[in-house]
Amino acid sequence: ISLFLGFHTSAMSVVLHSYGLCVLANASIIKGNSLWQFLQAHWQLDPCYAFYGVDGSTCSILTYLSQIEDFCPSHLGKNHSAEIRTSLSQLYEVIGNNSGAAINFILSRVQRMSERWIQAGLRMRQRGNKTVLLYPGALTGSVGQRFEAMVERGGPLGELVQWADLSACLTILGHNITFTTSHFLGAAPGRGSCPIQRPLTFDLIYTDYHGLAHFQGAMGLAFQHYQCHFRILDSFGTEPAFNLGSYTHSHGYKTLWGRWGLQPLQYMTMFPHTPDNSFLGFVSVEAVRTEVKKEELEPKTHKKHRIAVVYGKQDYMWQGKSEFVEVISEQLETHATVYQPPGHTSSLPSFVKNHGLLTQEHFLRLLRRAKVFVGLGFPYEGPAPIEAIALGCVFLQPRFDPPHSSNNNDFYKGKPTTRQISSQHPYAEEFIGKPHVWTVDITNRTDVQEAVKAILHTEPFTPREFTCDGMLERVHAYISHQDFCSKSVPTWPPENALRVHLGPLGQSCVSVCQHSALVCEPALFHHLNSPSAFTSCSSVGLEVNHLFPAYSPWGRHCGLQQEPRLFSCAGSDPSHRRLCPCRAYLPGQVALCPNCVETGL
Structure with missing residues (x-):
């Protein structure tokens, strides 16, 4: 270390690897770092620094910064050629290393x-291989215990469906996955100021908001x-206005979940x-003969009956709905x-036949x-x-008037979205x-x-995006083209997919594009973030504002976006x-445009 203290190179620092450790040749760069200055004064505030050998000396701080901190980031996995897998046995073993009712549900769904x-997968071509x-x-933890209890009492299963289908999808595509619900990160003892003890060698890390906080x-x-x-994995979505902590706070976008700045x-x-x-997304269980058991294929057992489920x-979901259900029961x-x-008696109306909580198969x-x-x-x-719907049912649902949102509904309150929910x-x-x-x-009996009378002969229907083929196609496209580590502007979807529309006052780009049977594509915003994208501007301003790029007719002002993470x-x-x-989108696959995906899938 002392040799490096007196060793000067050009303005560019030279990274050397010695005995498998990475040190920065120009020590003055380290010593000019704010963390260096912090450690000199405050290294005793967190025991984790002493755990890694910091004792206040110049040498110990240099060693810590060069070996433990991210001056020398780990080399993550590289792509390798891999065959599409024709078995999920490896996944069964990976998931089976965990336990609990939720894990059993995931494993059962994958197997089924x-x-x-x-x-x-056999209809897919050869794919790249990443560690995931x-x-x-x-x-995990106390949250996991509460979730497990809800699963056993009929609680939410949507998230588990996604985890099951994502794990199967990635495995079939040839990626090497690790699935765990255990705390495994190897944190140093102390208050969390120091990095983990060993690098994570994963190309991609799929988690949820709880997992993100754990990391x-x-x-x-x-x-x-x-x-x-x-x-x-974020069931209800996170809009850009809720994504940056400072912006959320200064503009009044209150949320329990956002502010991560991704x-x-x-x-x-x-x-x-x-x-x-x-x-x-996820994969819908389609009504195909290969999925049902032989006894279910008999006409008497597989035939559609005049029944509603x-x-x-x-119980609480039924409160105030008895009259609605009674009309259907007629x-x-x-x-x-x-x-x-x-030991509890049912509070359901007498005309309802309750089967109790069923397994997924039943x-x-x-x-x-x-x-x-x-x-x-x-x-x-x-x-x-x-x-x-995929199994041949017609879905009859309530219309919400006024729409439900974070302004009038406890469920959506605190969620990082301004969406107006017009129906269930x-x-x-x-x-x-x-x-x-x-x-x-x-509430309208007629x-x-x-509606019930009109529901007579309807064939099963599954949008492509909720089939195995559709999910494989979509996830592969994301993994192949989405690169959030690059400092360059996105190149996917390609620029030739762009269709520019200037909306009316008060409309979001979601609505503007929908009115033209298109979808808004945020990865293309950077093509519009310049004065030349507007037809006439008396003034142009650059601002941190989730509404920009936008045009204000008062003063003919054109606003450009200063923070790309706020493109909304x-x-x-x-x-x-x-x-x-x-941009346009593929029929039944809204995530992809016609020229955004490779042919031959």
Whole structure:
């Protein structure tokens, strides 16, 4: 170390590797670093510094900064040629190393759908190979214990569906995955100021908001080095206005979940809520003969009956809905799958046949027999309606007037989104619609009766994006083209996909593009962030504002975006006309444009 203290090179520092350790040849650069100055004065504030050998001396601080901090970042895995896998046995072993009701659900789903994944994989071409970590933080620690308890009582399963399908998808594509619900990061003892003891050698890290907090707490200052590798499973989405802590605070966007400062496309949603995030999705259980057992193929057991299955597994979801369900029961035998604690009597209406909480396999059998799947208004935006539609059911759901949002609904309050929810399942209403989805005013008896009468002969339907082929295609495109570690502007989707639209006052780019049967593409915003993109500007300003680029007719002012992480499809304001980057999308695959994906899939 003392040799390096007196060794001067050119203005560029030279990184040397000696005995497997990385040191910075120009020590003056280290000594000019703010962390160096902090450690000199405050190294005793956190025991983790002493754990790594810091004793206040120049040599110990230099050693710590060169060997432990991220001056010499680890070399992450490289792409290798890999064959599409034709077996999920490796995944069974990886998931099986964990335990609990949630893990059992994930493993059971992967096994039940394995043949479909394998068949879809055979239609794919050879793919690259990355090392991938799957860390569902909601299943770890005290949060995990509460989640496990909810699963056993009919709680939310949507997140588990996504984890199951994502793990199968990545495995089939040939990636090497690690799936864990254990704290494994190797944090140094102390208050979390220091990095983890060993580098993470994963190209991609899929986690959730809980897991992201675990990583930050355990990784200390090294967290910022790995940020670009994270992909966050975020069921309801995170809009850019909620993404930056300082901006959220100064502009009043209160949220319990945002403020992480990632690229908005690193958040991966269950449905395409906002194009500001990446739509991960899941796979619907289709009504195909290869999935059902022989006894289910008999005409008497697989035939559609005049029955309705109500979507709501807990008593509170039924409150105030008895009249709505009664109207349906006048024409259809009505079934429920509501969890009943031992010793408790059912509070459901007498005309409802309750099966109790069913396993996934038995629930799917019930849906195969049913004609209608009835939404009660909650849970919002789950996977079950899509699977019911794929199994030949018609989804009947409530219309919300006024729409539900963080302003008037406790469930959405605190969530990092300004979305206006017009029905229980907006995706089903907007992207599928009649005859497979009916959205009604459930307080209007005539409206409900007419909808039920109209639901007679409807064939099963599954959007491509909710098939194995569609998810493989989409996830492969993301992994191949999304690079959040690069400092360059995005090059995917290609610029020739761009369709520029200047919206009216008060409309978001989501709405502007939808009105032209297009979708907003945030990765193309940078092409519009210049004065030349506007037709006439009396003045031009650069500002940190999630509404920009935008045009204000008062003074003909053109506003440009200063912070790329605030490029927002969702933002709207009555005083601005948004300049919007729209693009076309593949039929049944809204995440991809016609020239965004390779042929031969």
